[in-house]
Amino acid sequence: MIPVSVVTGFLGAGKTTLLRRVLSDPAWADSAVIVNEFGEVPLDHELLAASEEVLVNVSTGCLCCVVRTDLTATLMDLARRRATGELPAYARVLVETSGLADPAPILHALMTDAAVAETHRLRGVVTLVDALHGAGALDRHPEARRQVLLADRVLVTKPDLGDAAAVAEAVQALHPGLPLRAAVRGAVEPDWLFAPGDPAPLPDPTARHSAGLASIVIEREEPIPALALTLWMQALAEHAGTRLLRLKGLVALAEDPSRPMVVHAIQHIVHPPDWLEHWPGGDRRTRIVLIGQGIPRHFPARLLAAIEAEVSAALR
Template sequence: MTIPRDPLPVVLITGFLGSGKTTLLNHLLRDPGMADTAVIVNEFGDIAIDHLLVESAIENTVVLQSGCICCTVRGDLVDTLDDLCTKVAQGEVPAFSRIVIETTGLADPAALVRAFLTERTLVARFALRAVVTTVDAVNGAGQLDGFAEARHQAALADILVLTKSDLAPPEAVATLTARLKAINPGAGLVPVVQGAIAPDDLFARVPENPSRTGSDVLAWLNGDAFAGRPGDPRSPHDDGIRAFAVTLDRPVEREALRGWLRSILSLRGDDLLRMKGIVALRGEASPMVVHAVQAVLHPPVRLANWPSEDHTTRIVFITRNMEPEALRNSLEVLATRTAA
């Protein structure tokens, strides 16, 4: 199987049952901008791809009139991706430059996120670009109340797509919007009607993961969205999910940082839904970018330069049943030990 020179970007579309994933996906697939996209769904029958879009079928894979490739998950995700790429290499289906994966309504996306960070065969060929979560403005509040999966889908999102906002009372939309921002302040939130959003508009809302140059790191971190938040959940139903930022005005030793990250991930990894940060290192002119999803740490990225004049360590957290003060104190201890 041919390995691409650069990892192919992957967009994960998730959302609770009836939240509008199908409508959003069908709208995206009609756009010419999706012509070089591979779409992986769980079952064609479940996702209800519009039959008028189907041009031909090849063993669990269909080529749509728009030029998109669409296939079902067979066995597991690794097998499906391997099968799809093999068909491209053999000329059975067109080449693609982006992958969109649709999950089931009851899926916790953390498992798929972990797969793209830990499965060697996936890490070498694919890069998770964004998690897009659809939330139903009519029923979303009740789903967030009743189902942990819905809360985790919202907490892990890079983009929250608010659907059916034209069918819900304005006050209900405003309350749900405030709750989503409390769960995940750093995510972009965009209302849509009948799934109507252009692919370029949707995908452009997610900054690239920071490279060595760090040109996108501030947009990716979006620390201002967390500023001044007390870390208290907006709703008593939200499983103790808290979103907050921790800052530190003193640099830390690189090895001390690694030890702190290992400790947090090993002790509380399941409750660390997401962490992003830019960290000042003692004796080094440029910072380190850290990013973790639950117990999985992305390889830290050392930037060539600070992205702004502010050289403060800033780490944003979305956690479950973790006290903000405990994390702040642990960082203070880390800095104190570094200074000593």
Template sequence: MIAADQIPVTVLTGFLGSGKTTVLNHLLRQPELGGVVAIINEFGEVALDHLLVESSEDRLAVLNNGCICCSVREDLIETLADLASRRADGTIPPFHRVLVETTGLADPVPVLHTLMTAPDVVARYRIDGVVATVDAVNGTHTLAAHGEAIRQIAVADRLLVTKTDLAAEDALARLEVQLAAINPVATRTKVRNGIVDPAKVLDAGLFDPGARSADVVRWFDLASQAANASHDHGDHHCVSEACGHHSHHAHDAGVSSYSLIIDEPIQREAIARWLDYVAALKGEDLLRFKAIVHVAEQPDAPMVVHGVQHVFHPPITLVDWPSADRRSRLVFIVRGIPRQIIENTLCKFAAVSRAAIQRSAA
């Protein structure tokens, strides 16, 4: 379960040239960033001089809107520990949220692993969500040429499609299809000139869904749509410019997404056993996993599970179901893992009957 005093952390990622720094510069000017720590790569890339800095020192600045801006130290664990210590002793203003910027070439998965597994970090912080910027002008080419860009999109909870005012309509339409193919359950927001509502970045709440029933309902709907689309079109695996049924050679060894709906309760111990097996067998290629599970022991309180490769966030139990539909939803974004393997492991290790597994919503 999530402790009430854990500070939510949002990870902002995006490939080189995707407009991430422009979005960050806009965000840092907003009053909503008061009480937020922004951990950035380099001060030189962000226009702090124009933000009327109240106080500053090496690696850290307090902006006039109350946002605390600091550059990352040797590693993220040290930076987060230092911030928590300063917060506790009052040497920096209190903060209630953290925004972490990754480098353009970085795979965000190690950052997520740190936030989910490092004891000193987990004691004080929790993941709120992952937001990725995508360039509407060059996004299709970037996805075809760079596996890192695909992984950034695959692990995201929200996508900011930037430079939409500069992109041709047909290019933007192709990109939207590609993004839906890679990550069908991430919400997408079109951005112009880096201007975005801070709530679209900071207020994901995706690892604390018990407090946001509307978001859970939305996730239900997207999972059902993904199941329908994968049933009609085959597993999503299109990132080439044509987005045909073939897989592009630079497609990061075949990233695909699919959704399963299970029409029977699952024992808590069985789902835990299955998760352990999948993580051990295919964890490296399980880029992102999300599930809302009908647990047999608690039929009125569904369990939410998130995973990134080998690491799973502690399960969260909701107070009740956000809709009348009580079927389990499982969404997978994977690299080279056929759907049939997942179905087989569910039957063998989670004791799910094959007849209960649906590939599309009823």
């Protein structure tokens, strides 16, 4: 039986950061990871793949909507290739859900699909709640509440940025007695995170997204000047406010297009950028995904074009 753990948490809660950390631990490097993202351009698997020689499989589209075929088919395909020796004998599967996923249909599929149930065992659900935005997400988004209700364990992330104790209290109010820890950038023992849990059977496998959410993708060949990128992210975050649920991307900067800059924003907070050593998968285009509520589809790209024009005029 192959153990499967589900890692969930609202948009930008720190799931990829946690998984990168877990996979960098030699005792956990033999994990197969299935990443799911809401958006047309998968970025998380690029970030994970760039950091580690791990097995990453992506199901695009929202896992909770297509889960019965997608997740179960992916799990079984991996298991078949593991059995034939085509893949290394990974010790477990970690499933990173989309930030907007209601975990119920995912767990339901894992527990009810006959082939999966014969070969896999659900270990538990780890839910990440962000100390900075978590309380707001729990207030506003039913998906975030479901993620806590269905959790076996909660990890409060970003305690360096927000009030971890207040978020822990909000979580406990929703789901009393839930084991909970706080950690910066996933610095927590994987043994605690992925200890066996006991997920209750789930009566309601139907998932619903909050209305009006859309993902907007920006893809570009031309590198972007650092100044234009900074001004654009600030303008977007300030203008869109809480309507900008998430922005993340790999960016080719005009100043150094040889390696990608990783950008993140969650609502109006723009995280400090990070760099990857090299472009994952050979694709050197800038790819940015935004998930917004009621942000006009063309607005982000037009704003970027306008700011770039201003910047290049100013530098001329």
